[in-house]
Amino acid sequence: MVRSEDLEEMLSVAAAALGDALGGEVVLRVTTSQHDLYASASGIVPGSALTPAAHAALALDHLDGGVLIASGGEHAQCRVWVEARQLVGEDAVQRTVGELLLHSLAQSVDRIVMVDRFRQNEAHLELAVESHRLVGQAMGILIERHRMTSEEAFGALRRASQHHNVKLREIARRVVETGSEPDEAV
Missing domain, CATH: 3.30.450 (Beta-Lactamase)
Structure with a gap:
């Protein structure tokens, strides 16, 4: 480095x-x-x-x-x-x-x-891969819990992110780590 x-x-x-x-x-x-x-x-x-x-x-x-x-x-x-x-x-x-x-x-x-x-590019790519993984896991939790489609699960994460002005990956991380709903993960 x-x-x-x-x-x-x-x-x-x-x-x-x-x-x-x-x-x-x-x-x-x-x-x-x-x-x-x-x-x-x-x-x-x-x-x-x-x-x-x-x-x-x-x-x-x-x-x-x-x-x-x-x-x-x-x-x-x-x-x-x-x-x-x-x-x-x-x-x-x-x-x-x-x-x-x-x-x-x-x-x-x-x-x-x-x-x-x-x-710097490598660090950005590593962050993107980690974010993608977290969002996928959070979507999986929401799909299983609420029997919703992947589009609906992503929409729920996106709405919580925009409503609370918190990055999508952070909302996803909180859903994965705490099991809380996206709107409660703030």
Whole structure:
């Protein structure tokens, strides 16, 4: 399972490696559908803690006083800003190494985002299967108890859910666990 700490640790390591490769103080910005993070070699930093030059460059407003390198994957956009008195990033070898490191970072962030999405989808599917099982059991109890059809049993559960503003699966769970009627299971 991927945790947000994994992404934060990876960004800190990447910022340190990029700082070494480019010979300056590095600030990373990684944006995904779920995250907009800034990181330095010391870890995740709030956007308000950035220098005005770094904040402007990472927002792609202007590029004075340093070097900006950007790379992106399918799910993530990564930018690195190196503030430097001398633009050491203008050295072609250093810049190429920085671009390769940033591209690898973008691919790694993509993988973390995909794994997180798969994990969330799996959790939703497990909840759906459990809910379906509970509703089926509750319907079975009502069908046996009242000799009603499956449509009528589901309707009774649905009405209780809507009337009491309680999720259908919760009404079903209470019927199964307590044996009470749907309207009394609140």
